Amino acid sequence: MNDVVAPENLSKCDRTSRSVAIPSLSTETGALRTLSPSPLPVGGPAAEALQLARTGGARPGVGFARLRLEIERAWQTVMHLDCREALVIADLIEHRANALSAVVPKTLHCEIAALRAVAFVLQDDEAAALPAAWSARGPDASARTAHVASTVCRSVYWRLGDLERFYAVERVKLDKRPCRMQAVSAQFDLALDAAVALDQMRFSAARLLAGHALEIGRRLLGTHVLTDALPACIIAQVLYEQGHADEAEALLVARMPNIRECCAVESALRAHRLLARIAASRGQHGRALVILSEAEALGERRGWPRLRAASLAHQVEIEAGNGRIEQAEACLQRLAELAGESRAASSNVRFEITRLHTIAQARIALARSPSAVDLASLRQVHRDTVWRGRLYAAVPVALLLVEALLVMGERSEAIGVLVGLLRVAPSVGLYQTLVDCSAPVAELIEDIVQQRIVPVSDTRELLPYASMLLTRRQRDAGEANGPFAARRPNVGAGLSERERLIVALMGRGLSNKQIAVELGIAPETVKSHAKHLYTKLSVKNRTEAVTLASRLGLLQIPRSLSV
Known part of the structure; x- marks a missing residue:
């Protein structure tokens, strides 16, 4: 043997x-x-x-x-x-x-x-x-x-969160003809630089660095590699923050089969969380919960408690936001059990799970009994997140803190925290996270715009940006009121059964050659069908076709057809 x-x-x-x-x-x-x-x-x-x-x-x-x-x-x-x-x-x-x-x-x-x-x-x-x-x-x-x-x-x-030591690590010069492992490391190094830039809300730098990481991967590793998931996720996060949800979704959907099967926890965490966030912003709360449930199952299968915790915390946010308190509390209970199981985990894993548990507790308290919100713990989570250099991750915590301060009668502090965010937002490009804020926070922004409150400092320079946030929020709310299919009527109605089947198989990650084998037809025939369905869906490529078909509910294999 x-x-x-x-x-x-x-x-x-x-x-x-x-x-x-x-x-x-x-x-x-x-x-x-x-x-x-x-x-x-x-x-x-x-x-x-x-x-x-x-x-x-x-x-x-x-x-x-x-x-x-x-x-x-x-x-x-x-x-x-x-x-x-x-x-x-x-x-x-x-x-x-x-x-x-x-x-x-x-x-x-x-x-x-x-x-x-x-x-x-x-x-x-x-x-x-x-x-x-x-x-x-x-x-x-x-x-x-x-x-x-x-x-x-x-x-x-x-x-x-130790950026001093992060930058102190000596970089190793890449060989002129690097081996595959060196190329993977070089691409991941750039992705780490992009992640740090994103953490610090340097969105333009994050996108440039992540784009360079993708280019390095294509040049040294080929066009279809698993290691491009993290830089792609970072670019998608920047695109979403800039208000380009469709482009962000298309970038992730094409990589989801690989992310589920072969990628590391950071890629899986970012991709599932962002796709769920995009779905929730469109009013597709059921779809968002499905995505998060898949992430929770993947985290359990891979032994990734951070992924499970992030999924559960986001489920709490969606369920509590829709008044489904019992379901939210069930998710919180699983999160508490996970926190207990993770006491022997690394310090970073413990920190992240504790942070998410505190945030989830605050969301449920706001929905059920606002007076029960633990402001001290929420303030501490915000400080700890900032201390670790995760400024972008601290923004949703700050918005939650504003909402909690409002219901607890601490209006002056709430205004101070919100005005601080509004001062920073235009210069760094913070946008969609503020658009997605809760109704009480949006009402406070409107009070600032209408000058119904008198902040400690002058806020006149904030008014144009704050007004734009409210306008975009109203537009997004109007689009979310109806299903996506209703906003693009009959866009999928003209697809033949064979075209529906092909786009469904594309959605499962199959290449044209694999689809041809599955259907017993020539690859050129698959290409011809694909070209026709791109025209009918008004898209440019298979990534856009799968994204649109997913939102139209066309990715199920028709029962009348056997593959």
């Missing part, structure tokens, strides 16, 4: 408990501590690793070339998000490397550390990822390993 571990064989292993003590650095105290990772499977690579540990590791016929092949397989496993299996393989490789210490260079030990660092960061475990990444950046590391490890360090510091 071939003793090279293949990723496809790992998923078939029986999973019973065994844990390996891994030293790591506490992000809160700086002290070394011991982590107990998720149970590892017994059988396959895990059983082999145990046997090697018992026998001292020596196995005849296993040399450096075999280890190199195995570590490349391990990287492939990580890229498919099979992080537990990758950590098992890393243990196995390390046992073999220790047995061959006379012939194994130190560069391989650095690469094993980098492999672990990537697996841990994809599991949202910054406390374990950071010491592994620093170990991988040793003087013996190859250029590829050093680049990957530096990217992991920057990712961890960004998540922790």
